[in-house]
Amino acid sequence: MAADTDVFVLSTYAAWAGDDNTFERLILELRPELHTSAMEERAEGATDIMRAVGAARLLRLRERRNEDDGGIREKVRRPFVLQTEHIRGVVWRMAEREFVLQAYLTDFAWQDELFRRAQEQLHVVPGHVEADKDHPQKIFRRLGSAWVLPGNPFVQVSVSDIGLIEAVAIWTDAVVDDRAGEAVLLSLRSVLLALDPPRLAESELGS
């Protein structure tokens, strides 16, 4: 059960990030009999698969989001996958100047290391913790961390308590030109590299 559950939980992470290829692959790993069904039938019949329908809707929503790009930066018109040894993430364009990387752990055995490295980043934003005079020793603070990367793009990163990584990049130059996509991807790539240094490969989602 443990191995299945790990795959199941991982599939929910992939769904959260909108990483549809991985989501599909993991779901089919759990339920190979779904392989021949159409997506709608699959979603309807597979009610034990967490949020199959929700994930499909989420993906459609995100496709629409990316359709409206107007071809301004060819490389980020479609979502981009960034991957390291233990983390996989998808880059989304949310608005003309705003890009989001949603990434997740692909190796649960590495989770302690992720949180350790997240706490070590520069420019960490302190969490807002009120003093508790009565019980100062019993405060359950966040396990994750948040930090910023100053400059253009300005990037705000957070690693949540459940190991989901979100990085919002804002292009701050007055002119939004072809440099933006490349620079944003470079910055977001650096976020993952800082957390998981060894190697990085990227490919367009769906390719």
Place this chain on the structure above:
Amino acid sequence: MNVPLTAQLGTSSPPVFIGTLVLDVSSIQSTASWAGSYHVLDMGRHYQDYVLGPSLPPFPQLATIPAHYPYDRLTTKIRATGVTGNIGEGVAALFARRVLGARLEDIAHVKARVGSQKRKVPDCLMRIGHLLGPMSGLNAVAQLSGGPAWWPIESKARKTDASAAAARREAVEQLISCWSLLLNSEPGAVGYGAVVTFAYEPPREVRVSFLVPKNIPQLHASVAQAVPLLENVLDNLYGC
């Protein structure tokens, strides 16, 4: 925002203070987005307005409703239940991670299998059976540690302590539905579960109610009923 965290055995025993849970926007943002059953685009902003903000946006009070209508004007916007539901599910995940030390792979969201869709379903299963040490203040460690590895968890976020108390009973009904499904396949899991309630208006509180079977044969008999009576089930759980 710091919120007192308490735990109790059952739903009626005195709650024990466990510590303070820091529930700021960054804690809730992606946790509630992932843990929540409802698709909400920005949980952080909703959390800011729903829980941390001083009030919800008011409606302009332009017209007077005639006195013979049995209505009052709505004075402010109201919170969407799906969003508060997501907040509750996020808080339950944070409790499991921070307080019990559950690992990422120990929290699994569930919905009913084909053929069981009419059953009420817990929000998630958590593999916390071996992690209940921090709950030793409940004086029920022996009972807690005898439970299954995977516990069904139901979570509720409500405005006040009173409405959270009512929600705990609703939550137990949902868990009874889960137990009735497990009665034949895993009888040892029947009666075990936890309810996490978050009263989000001051005085705020996160309370975790651990459900543990007291009289197992009688509990099984009451759960086996076509329509289990809540009171009969509660009688056979500790602290209820």
